[in-house]
Amino acid sequence: MSLLHAVLGFVAIQPMTGYELGKAFSTTAAHFWPADQSQLYRTLHRAEADGLVESTTVEQATRPDRRLYTLLEPGREALEAWLASPLEPDTSREPFLLRLFFAASLGTAGVIELLDQRRSSAVELLTTLDSLSASAPPQLSKATLAAQLQYGTLESGRAHARAEITWLDELRSQLADHKESAR
Amino acid sequence: MSLLHAVLGFVAIQPMTGYELGKAFSTTAAHFWPADQSQLYRTLHRAEADGLVESTTVEQATRPDRRLYTLLEPGREALEAWLASPLEPDTSREPFLLRLFFAASLGTAGVIELLDQRRSSAVELLTTLDSLSASAPPQLSKATLAAQLQYGTLESGRAHARAEITWLDELRSQLADHKESAR
DNA sequence: TCTGAATATAGGACAAGTCCTATATCACGT
DNA sequence: ACGTGATATAGGACTTGTCCTATATTCAGA
Structure with a gap:
């Protein structure tokens, strides 16, 4: 709650x-x-x-x-x-990973489409966060603790969005190579 | 569902x-x-x-x-x-970020403690995933699509755990500097 | 002129998940 | 000997969240 x-x-x-x-x-x-x-x-x-x-x-x-x-x-x-209070361990659900986990029946091409869809939402999210971030105070080191923390949550979102994109690209190219070599 | x-x-x-x-x-x-x-x-x-x-x-x-x-x-x-079916946009809850967002009343020292707690769970998670990953087939490029995807979800977890740790470290040092310069 | 968005709050129906307990047997360690 | 954990399924009570609808007014745009 x-x-x-x-x-x-x-x-x-x-x-x-x-x-x-x-x-x-x-x-x-x-x-x-x-x-x-x-x-x-x-x-x-x-x-x-x-x-x-x-x-x-x-x-x-x-x-x-x-x-x-x-x-x-x-x-x-x-x-x-x-x-x-003590931090309870994270038990988050990741619908995208769930889907990917079972997505083999879509075939390599289908999976790549799925990854591309995910990639564009991640890019979109990153763009949104970037623009929010751009409107933050430039003198962050002089900001209040509260402002720094709120900015920090934004940074977290950006860091994870970038990590997601990088991971997607790696997986995508791995699958593409595999398909290539299987010809 | x-x-x-x-x-x-x-x-x-x-x-x-x-x-x-x-x-x-x-x-x-x-x-x-x-x-x-x-x-x-x-x-x-x-x-x-x-x-x-x-x-x-x-x-x-x-x-x-x-x-x-x-x-x-x-x-x-x-x-x-x-x-x-089309991917619906991610609406995930991040209890840790919620807490951080409102954590200013804990003071800089208290927040740093919070970040450290979070960091150790992230490291723990990463270690778990690393060991799971180590038991994956070494010839990934020859694996079935299903195996590649399942391995991919593991890689996703690792990528995000690493991103989390990096972000935490950056925020932590930023707060520490601020505290330092405020003396 | 008409439609839709903004302002502002609220309830009903339902879906999904959490936590706890119950039942029954066997293997294993201390 | 005694408890604990594994095997295997299931229900009750409850919490939280989602979706849809209702109500009432005003303003901007087509």
Whole structure:
């Protein structure tokens, strides 16, 4: 249940509404933590019921009312406890690798197509991250710790995207050679 | 629901029991597709109910009976359809990045500790993958396509683990420098 | 003028996965 | 002798996330 922690993390920086949180996720955190809009609001409700955050309704003339969420002390404690808790081992699912693992029946040509598809999404991702990265403060060494860490997550995405592309290219050429030599 | 496809993929290679599938996942596929034992059996039941696989009970004297699952034609079609379907964009969650993103309140020293923890799990993973990789056939260029692809998923894991370590080291030294210069 | 996107929140139905427990027997080590 | 792990399957309870729909208004563009 880490969406809760992400929500607490954002609200700790600044009180926010559910809508703003959605924006924050889809811009800053999209590449490592997709957040479903519906789930977001449900998480906020639950966090409030659990006394972690508090909401005040901000009436608006033309738009629907906004509910501004503020972090409460128990919420801050939960956030800190999460940050300090031991890292659990990564158990991530990689749908692409799953597919590749079983893709032999597509034949060499089919697999190469699959690799090329994957390659172009990786390039696309890298381009997106590059442009986000370009809009970061140039004086990183003088930035706050928070800014450095947020930039760091971007760098992580870039590093992995580059690694993915390199790996794909190697595998591709290996398969192509094999096909060649099998003539 | 990709566990189903993974199950079909394994059963396509060779008829298997749920128990054997569990083994297959935890040895070959553990690093990209963790499979819960309970979920595995449920998936098998459902696949059989849907006419994708067929099971025959193999009675055993001392051990509990085994149910051997065989791929049926509709199952093979489902598998091929999945392999040929367009790749959906990756929406993976990265709990570590989420934590790092909000970790500023731990302070530079605390963050460095976090990075070090992460680094040692990455090194551990890399070591595991390296030893798996070492037991692969040396004549890779002569291997079957299936073997090449399966080896490829291992290589992917290694490439990403190395990228992770490099990135962690860079971030770590950047934070350390910053701390240094802030004295 | 009409359509769609943005602003803002919310619920229902469902899918998928996790964790724990149950059952039963045998082999192996201490 | 005694517990632990391997073999083998299965269900219950629960959590989390996804997808779709609803509601209500305003503004920009075709």
